Amino acid sequence: MSEGIKLKRSGSKKRENRAGNIIAYIILIPGGLIMVYPVLFIILASFFTPEEFNSTILNFFPIAENPTAVNWKNLIALGADKAIRNYYFNSIWTTLYATFCSVITSFLGGYIFARLKFRGRNALFTFMLMTNMVPGIIATLPTYLELVRFPFFGGNYVFTGGTGLFDCYGTYILLFGPCLNVMGTFLVKQQIEALPNSYEEAAKVDGAGFFRIVFVIVLPLVKPMLAFIAINTSIGCWNNWATPFYYTESADLQTIASAISRQSIFAGREGTIVDYPAIMSYSLLLTIPSVILFFCFQKYIIQGLVHVGLKG
């Protein structure tokens, strides 16, 4: 249709349009370069050996004199030392766990709040949405205090000594666990409410149980939204440096993201020079997977973002 309108337009309009397009190119392409620049920088810097990295001053587009793949080899799990393998392991399992939990809770929660009728449903949901408006910063310290004094864990008996759930795998299991994902529940609920009820009715008449209806009939219909929630959670969790940094201490519990933050914050605290080669190689580990994930699933991300923006 827009083509038709364009044909009707006069020559001057066309010229105007072309001028606008050129301006768009002039701004968007260099802008796009700026947007990917740090990722490019990290990738290029990864071809330096640590010695070369330390002895030279990197250009805007650093190109190593003798590019080596030694960093890449060191980063791949087989060649990596134990610490990096640990970071990898922690990052991956927490991300998978958090993603699974948030998808399952938003899906089941969304279905329950959309379709099942029980007393106090709307009140409960409104309450959850309101608590979602409370900024997270208020809970950062209390979470730490709660973890440290968590009863019955880590040599902790009702408020006496011990470390509770601070600094152990339990920290991650608790914090990334299946707690109701309010935003995800909201999105799924909206999506299910927009769907017709008839499939579920038909299945119910045929004698299908709750889980059968939910997983066989409803799940395929809300898949794009669940994909959006999954990708958002996994990228968020992969980049989450704060949870490991604040709520754990020992080195073998860190993830890649928190390893970076520890490098620079401890260097700042102790007044030593920041170990940039290490930070750059961790950054490489950190950025590449999320960028790849984004390019694989960008359709869902953009769809979901549009949905959130228009209806959220």
Place this chain on the structure above:
Amino acid sequence: MKTKNQFDKERLYATDDIFVSDGIKRKKQKERIFLEGKIKKKISKDVIIAWSILTPMLIWWLVVSGFPMLVGFVLGFFEWRNVNAVPKFVGIDNFIAFFKDETYLGDLGRTIVFGFGITLVTMLTSFACAFLLNRNIKLKGFLRSIWYIPAVTSPVAISHVMSLLFDPFKGVINRLLEGAGQEPIILATNIGWSIALIFIYSIWKGCGSGALIWLAGLQSIDPDLYEAAEIDGANKFHRFWSITLPGLKPISLYVFITGIISAFQIYEPIAFITNGGPYGATNVLALRIIQDGYQNFNFGMAGASGLLLAVLIMACSAFTYKAMTKDRGSL
């Protein structure tokens, strides 16, 4: 099930207003009792499923975020200087101390200025980008994806790239400046550049994703409206002013409120690029809360600042929501 229930109910109350003999009435009553039982049973099955799935998730939610949030609301009223110490209730002493201390007030002021500044500048740039990305150009899809990349990259990694570029010894920018005979930018002493870097980082981070949301808003406006306006002789500016802007109102509310919420809690660029310096000129409340909590173990003060920040954010979003929805009734 809903229809079946309704059907049962209709049968149940169908005879209410009709004059019937006693025998039939009794029969109907029996049936009513039977059917009511059935309906109740049906409802209770729903309830059982719902609560048996919701309860674990809600308990988990209580432990992970409900309880900490509640503690966060009262922590500011206690004096608590050691994890193992017993917190002592001190009323609003912490808040009085907050408003008497100039460093805290400075942090609060900077939080507000940075928060609004970053939100507004990011909104404007992403709005302009959305118009450019909305044009029918080649590479449209590719450029949109590229512009979204900052939103998925790790804040920690990118902050470190930035601080590496500006590093006094290893940074390329300072070397180029020295080569051109200029003063090098030392972030540890240069207030202007420190603030500028935080803004640059935040705009870089938020521009692309904001643009995509604006874009969704632009594309949700009915194109027929533009056509009609064009036929009526409205010029470009008129069309923008009376079709585009009102159509974007809900989106702008969303972008502004989410922007405010994240910009008031800005943490990563400040912690990793400037670390609050030079001389506390970029220190904000979020950073102060973490310092108070994890370095000084002054949980009461951290709680007070956290509560103030949270109330500030909530008040801002509520006020914007009210102001934007007032003249239209609802969005």
